[in-house]
Amino acid sequence: MILLLTSGVCAPVFAGSFSFADLLQEPATITHPSGYIGEGGKVTVSVCIDPESESRVELAIAIQNSIQHWNRLEPSLGNSQMSPESGVPADHVDAESVLLHEIGHCIGLAHPNLASESGLSGDKRRFARAIPGSGPDNGYTLHAGSDGVIATVDDERGDDVNLHWFRKSNNNPFSIADVVDASTYSVDVADLPAGHAYPAVAGKQVSSSLGLTPAEAVMHQGIYYGEKRTGLGHDDVAMARLAMAGTDRVHDTENSYELEISYEGVGSNCDITVWMGGHSFAQCSVSGSPIAPNHWQVSGATIKMAPTSHINWHFNDTVETDEPVDNEAGRIFGSSFDGSN
Incomplete structure (x- = not known):
């Protein structure tokens, strides 16, 4: 689930992007992509465009570019650009950036911030994700600390129970450890x-x-008109790699896996299905099942996006990859194809 921000005002979309750690009241829960059952090797997650979706050709390019970022898992700083530098018109929303976020949900990642599911509004949603305690804001205690900046290292959170994994050596979400597993990251x-x-x-x-160029985790909820996320943040990559350490949470063991996301064109039999034509902004609805103590697997995922009649979507017209890919949404699985709407 993502939020569209305009002139500093949040337009929330409440969706079924399950935050299993929230639901289970278990901070140590890690969620894995479809296909991982606790054994190492390659886990392949397929992505299709629903045959009934509008803008199928345009979505195909946006999906493939988003997939490339997740497959490369290369973190970057300065990954947030605004119009005109972004190339996204100031009155449009970048479909590729939104899909980058939603695919993250569909492989098991949640928001690092409290976001809309907290029931909070405005800047309060930017605090670190947690289970509420006995504070005055929907149970949360939300104080920005002596620096006055929300979501930094001196926040005062009372008895809120943290859900946001952090790098143990420096608590810097704009950096990443050489080895990512439970020895270098913690939720405690x-x-x-x-x-x-x-x-x-x-x-x-x-x-x-921190004096950095504008950067934000792709999984951080909230995007502006005219904004483009040009790649994954360090925190995005760290969380994906932490899950890939497997059920023993130790890097490079028999439980560890590699993730490959594969675009499969138009169809309805994929692990992730993308459909443009709903009435909300954007959401990923997921279902899941347990595979080990404190480990869950995504068992089904659907991304729903508002139609072009509701949102001025910006579509990139170039597939940004060095690898040969299917540049058309014309690979059919059990359905006829009549072009893009």
Whole structure:
């Protein structure tokens, strides 16, 4: 699930993007993509465009570009650009950036920030994701600390139970460890560096407070008209790699896996199905099942996006990859194809 932001005002979309750690009230829960059952090797997740979707040809390019980012798992700083530098018109929403976020949900990742599912509004949604305690804001305690910047290392969160995994050595979401597993990342605030009160979140305001070029985790909820996310953030890559450590949470063991996302054209028998034509902005609805203690698997995922009659979508017309790909949405699985709407 993602939010569309305009002139600083949030237009929320409440969706079925399950946050299993929230539902289970278990902070240590890690969710894996479809196909992972606790054994190592390659896990392939297929993505199709629903035969009834509009804009199928345009979506094909956006999906393939988004998939390439997740397959490469290359983190970058300065991954948030605004119009005109972004190439996205100031009154349009970049479909590729939205799909990059939603595919992340469909492979098991959640928002690092509280986001709309918290029931909060405005800037309060930017605080680190947590299970509410006994605070005054829907159960949350939300104080930005002495620096006055939300979601930094000195936030005061009372008895909220943290759900945001962090790098143990420095609590810096704009960096990544050479080895990502439970030895280098934790969800337990007792593992924070000395002097840190709460995990920092990879949001643009936090990156600015650190003197970095504008950067934000793709999985951070919220996008502006005219904005383009040009790649994954360090936190996005770290969370994907943490899951890939497997059920023993140790890098490069028999439980560890590699993830490959594959675009399969138009069809309805894929692990992730994309459909443009709904009435909400964008969402990924997922179902899941347990595979081991504190480990769940996504068992089905559907991305739904508003039609072009509701949102001014911007579509990239170039497949940005060095590898040969299917540039048309014309590979049919059990359906006829009559072109893009």
